[in-house]
Amino acid sequence: MQNIVDRLMSGDRRALARMVTLIENEAPAAHHYLAELHQHAGQAHIVGVTGAPGAGKSTLVTHLVRELRRRERRVGVVAIDPTSPFSGGAILGDRIRMMELSGDPNVFIRSMASRGSLGGLAASTRDVVRAMDAAGFNPVIIETVGTGQAEVEVMRTAQTVLVVSAPGMGDEVQAIKAGILEIADIFVVSKADKPGADQTRAELAMLLSLDPNRRSHDTSKPYWRIPVLQTSAIKDQGIVEVVDAIERHHRFLKESGMIVSRAQRQVSSEVQALVLHAVEKALKVQVTEEEWQHLVEDITKRERDPYSVAMELETRIGLNNT
Numbered sequence: 656m657q658n659i660v661d662r663l664m665s666g667d668r669r670a671l672a673r674m675v676t677l678i679e680n681e682a683p684a685a686h687h688y689l690a691e692l693h694q695h696a697g698q699a700h701i702v703g704v705t706g707a708p709g710a711g712k713s714t715l716v717t718h719l720v721r722e723l724r725r726r727e728r729r730v731g732v733v734a735i736d737p738t739s740p741f742s743g744g745a746i747l748g749d750r751i752r753m754m755e756l757s758g759d760p761n762v763f764i765r766s767m768a769s770r771g772s773l774g775g776l777a778a779s780t781r782d783v784v785r786a787m788d789a790a791g792f793n794p795v796i797i798e799t800v801g802t803g804q805a806e807v808e809v810m811r812t813a814q815t816v817l818v819v820s821a822p823g824m825g826d827e828v829q830a831i832k833a834g835i836l837e838i839a840d841i842f843v844v845s846k847a848d849k850p851g852a853d854q855t856r857a858e859l860a861m862l863l864s865l866d867p868n869r870r871s872h873d874t875s876k877p878y879w880r881i882p883v884l885q886t887s888a889i890k891d892q893g894i895v896e897v898v899d900a901i902e903r904h905h906r907f908l909k910e911s912g913m914i915v916s917r918a919q920r921q922v923s924s925e926v927q928a929l930v931l932h933a934v935e936k937a938l939k940v941q942v943t944e945e946e947w948q949h950l951v952e953d954i955t956k957r958e959r960d961p962y963s964v965a966m967e968l969e970t971r972i973g974l975n976n977t
């Protein structure tokens with residue numbers, strides 16, 4: 656029998672599904688397999704879709720997938736949603752289309768519950784994307800719900816980030832607070848069939864024009880002008896333009912060399928996170944909850960100091976061994 660890595664790479668969907676489960680369960684074997692998959696990944700364009708709950712992200716993703724299928728792409732989707740398995744509130748027509756999509760062998764959709772730590776979610780998303788990428792899906796779309804710090808963290812995995820706002824929801828303000836605007840490459844105003852869509856678009860365009868970094872850019876360098884696009888799922892409008900913009904941004908990243916610098920930043924923070932995670936785990940193994948509590952009390956009572964305690968623990972987990 657072939658191993659899971661070979662089966663996954665030869666297009667076996669069950670092997671890919673199994674890998675995703677291993678990643679989600681943080682099975683120790685997952686990293687072993689992912690290490691092998693790493694050299695085969697790196698082909699996929701990773702596209703993030705974020706925005707407030709109800710903004711129309713899942714609906715948009717469904718339409719994007721259909722358009723990408725028309726362009727004969729094999730598409731992976733990772734949906735991170737605590738409440739619904741991908742299309743909770745979607746209109747009936749969309750749910751039917753969604754089912755259509757999941758029967759397509761060239762579409763792989765997986766939803767993940769957003770549990771675990773902030774960093775943990777970003778790490779497992781990155782791993783799932785890596786597995787889909789190695790399995791030949793390109794692009795891989797990540798959908799996150801909400802506009803908090805966890806979403807920003809997850810979106811750093813993406814190369815192209817779409818921020819979706821619906822008219823009249825005041826999403827822009829929330830997005831600014833969470834720092835989502837800073838990571839946006841393309842804005843999408845969804846539900847353009849509703850009143851207020853033009854105003855929302857104007858507001859976003861205005862926010863962009865106020866950003867000093869965007870006004871005084873160095874004209875000799877390649878520059879990405881963030882588009883503000885409108886879509887209507889009901890009228891099936893604007894989808895082609897969004898897919899065009901996604902592909903144009905990918906070309907921009909490649910031609911400007913930014914795809915490499917972004918990848919390096921990603922890898923750098925990934926390795927750091929892995930090492931920190933290992934240290935945390937080692938500490939939990941070495942020090943019981945009870946001992947930890949005692950140490951904390953001793954330090955608080957000034958019977959011991961934080962530096963020597965830290966030093967002692969570092970030695971116990973194998974640091975300081977020079």
Ligand SMILES: Nc1nc2c(ncn2[C@@H]2O[C@H](COP(=O)(O)OP(=O)(O)O)[C@@H](O)[C@H]2O)c(=O)[nH]1
Pocket residue numbers: 706707708709710711712713714715742743744745746845846847848849886887888889890
């Ligand atoms: N009128 C209109 N409603 C939409 C459109 N896109 C999504 N919706 C509705 O908005 C609600 C939330 O959509 P959903 O895709 O689940 O949003 P998400 O929470 O951001 O994933 C659902 O009831 C959709 O049917 C659109 O283009 N026009």
Ligand SMILES: [Mg+2]
Pocket residue numbers: 712713714736741742743800
């Ligand atoms: Mg959704």
